[in-house]
Amino acid sequence: MAASEFAAWVRDFATERDRRAAGADPDWESGAVLSPAVRASIQRFQLGEDGDGANLIAKADAAGDPHYTAAVRLFEDEEHNHARLLARLLEAGGATTSAGHWSDTVFARMRRAVGLHAELLLLMVAEVVALRYYRALRDGTEDPLTSEVARRILADEERHIPFHCARLHASIAQLPRAARRPVLAGWRMLLLGAGLVVAADHGRALRELGVGRGRFLADVAGSAGPVVAAIVGTDPPRVPAELAEPAAAARPPHPHPHPRSGYRLRPRA
Numbered sequence: 001m002a003a004s005e006f007a008a009w010v011r012d013f014a015t016e017r018d019r020r021a022a023g024a025d026p027d028w029e030s031g032a033v034l035s036p037a038v039r040a041s042i043q044r045f046q047l048g049e050d051g052d053g054a055n056l057i058a059k060a061d062a063a064g065d066p067h068y069t070a071a072v073r074l075f076e077d078e079e080h081n082h083a084r085l086l087a088r089l090l091e092a093g094g095a096t097t098s099a100g101h102w103s104d105t106v107f108a109r110m111r112r113a114v115g116l117h118a119e120l121l122l123l124m125v126a127e128v129v130a131l132r133y134y135r136a137l138r139d140g141t142e143d144p145l146t147s148e149v150a151r152r153i154l155a156d157e158e159r160h161i162p163f164h165c166a167r168l169h170a171s172i173a174q175l176p177r178a179a180r181r182p183v184l185a186g187w188r189m190l191l192l193g194a195g196l197v198v199a200a201d202h203g204r205a206l207r208e209l210g211v212g213r214g215r216f217l218a219d220v221a222g223s224a225g226p227v228v229a230a231i232v233g234t235d236p237p238r239v240p241a242e243l244a245e246p247a248a249a250a251r252p253p254h255p256h257p258h259p260r261s262g263y264r265l266r267p268r269a
């Protein structure tokens with residue numbers, strides 16, 4: 001992807017930042033009713049959203065495209081806002097944030113240990129799993145505040161997938177052709193592993209939200225194909241249909257839709 005296209009992503013993220021700043025927060029005063037299982041589940045995802053983005057920003061900076069670095073900074077701001085929203089939701093439900101969990105420590109160490117492209121592949125695993133989780137939370141909870149927080153986060157995560165796909169598309173293209181298939185097969189295995197961990201650890205919460213472990217895992221695994229297709233360039237970067245908001249198809253068409261899918265290829269101009 002050309003640097004100028006990441007300039008468009010900077011505008012996209014900046015537009016979202018300005019929209020956030022101009023809009024009101026959810027009504028925290030209304031309070032939240034969180035079951036013990038959902039509360040514990042949200043505490044875990046809050047930890048995951050609260051990661052330190054300095055490492056990714058440094059790697060993006062070293063890659064030498066100032067537009068991409070600026071976009072990554074704004075992306076990290078969105079992830080920190082997700083952590084803030086989930087912390088406020090927990091507070092509204094009379095709970096606190098969690099101190100830490102082994103899976104977040106392992107994930108953070110893995111991210112730090114690798115280069116930019118491998119970190120983006122790891123990050124994409126987390127994004128794809130999170131997308132299915134927040135959809136379950138938005139649609140499955142009976143608590144209005146929880147559903148509103150999940151809706152806001154989900155809307156951001158749906159933009160993060162094509163953003164990472166755009167960068168990974170350029171990265172994969174630089175790999176020898178023979179190496180691409182094993183790399184992406186490894187990514188699929190990582191996604192499956194992460195889906196298994198989340199399905200196991202959040203099984204009770206997911207069941208309360210109306211999504212069984214098997215269905216959660218099947219949806220996560222099924223989303224690998226469209227993401228891989230977007231990375232290798234046989235399909236445009238887009239949110240996999242099975243993970244997208246059901247209402248997405250009813251939205252007004254983007255000014256620059258892909259001729260086949262109708263999903264936007266680029267951030268808003």
Ligand SMILES: [Fe+2]
Pocket residue numbers: 049078079082130153157
């Ligand atoms: Fe997030």
Ligand SMILES: [Fe+2]
Pocket residue numbers: 079127156157160
């Ligand atoms: Fe994200």
